[in-house]
Amino acid sequence: DAGVTQSPTHLIKTRGQQVTLRCSPISGHKSVSWYQQVLGQGPQFIFQYYEKEERGRGNFPDRFSARQFPNYSSELNVNALLLGDSALYLCASSFPGQGATTQYFGPGTRLLVL
Amino acid sequence: GQNIDQPTEMTATEGAIVQINCTYQTSGFNGLFWYQQHAGEAPTFLSYNVLDGLEEKGRFSSFLSRSKGYSYLLLKELQMKDSASYLCAVRGRGVTGGGNKLTFGTGTQLKVEL
Numbered sequence: 001d002a003g004v005t006q007s008p009t010h011l012i013k014t015r016g017q018q019v020t021l022r023c024s025p026i027s028g029h030k031s032v033s034w035y036q037q038v039l040g041q042g043p044q045f046i047f048q049y050y051e052k053e054e055r056g057r058g059n060f061p062d063r064f065s066a067r068q069f070p071n072y073s074s075e076l077n078v079n080a081l082l083l084g085d086s087a088l089y090l091c092a093s094s095f096p097g098q099g100a101t102t103q104y105f106g107p108g109t110r111l112l113v114l
Numbered sequence: 115g116q117n118i119d120q121p122t123e124m125t126a127t128e129g130a131i132v133q134i135n136c137t138y139q140t141s142g143f144n145g146l147f148w149y150q151q152h153a154g155e156a157p158t159f160l161s162y163n164v165l166d167g168l169e170e171k172g173r174f175s176s177f178l179s180r181s182k183g184y185s186y187l188l189l190k191e192l193q194m195k196d197s198a199s200y201l202c203a204v205r206g207r208g209v210t211g212g213g214n215k216l217t218f219g220t221g222t223q224l225k226v227e228l
Contacts, residue, residue: 033215033216035216035218040220041220041221042118042201042203042218042219042220042221043157043201043216043218044218045215045216045217048215056215058215090156090157092216101205102147102159102162103147103159103216104159105149105156105157105158106156107155107156108155108156
């Protein structure tokens with residue numbers, strides 16, 4: 001079975017631009033979460049979506065937004081990019097209802113803002 | 115809020131045993147996860163604890179004491195490929211739909227030497 005997929009793998013943008021990152025969850029998984037990982041740090045929670053509704057939001061500015069589609073795939077949008085937005089953006093999916101509700105991560109999108 | 119502490123770096127010898135500790139303070143607790151992350155790659159799930167005690171999975175074991183806010187990951191028969199960052203993450207109570215928010219530590223960079 002395919003794991004979590006993300007696109008693009010790498011992206012270079014300039015300050016002030018906007019970016020859209022995409023994620024497809026593991027087949028059958030209905031919950032998608034987004035994390036930002038800056039070099040040398042652990043991932044930081046941005047959003048969780050389940051059944052197309054936002055179920056959790058981390059401490060990120062309104063420049064960050066996301067949505068989930070009927071097929072459970074998701075997009076993360078970041079507007080007015082800052083240099084500090086340079087990071088690895090990780091998407092994780094999980095299957096609600098299982099005891100562990102383990103989150104499985106995709107390979108990430110590495111964003112560089114110049 | 116949640117605060118998670120783990121050592122920044124550890125070094126061990128191939129074939130040996132290493133224990134990576136994690137302490138946490140949380141406003142709610144709904145499970146603790148350990149992930150392995152090789153440089154430039156996504157975190158991969160290693161173990162999950164929600165009740166006190168030891169969970170064993172091959173060369174990897176994880177222990178949890180909820181009353182002490184403490185967990186450790188034990189790696190036996192170390193191999194060179196075990197050189198990676200090990201992330202401790204706590205899941206907080208809250209949103210429905212599974213895949214609740216994970217709060218990660220900064221990770222412990224393990225170096226396995228000959």
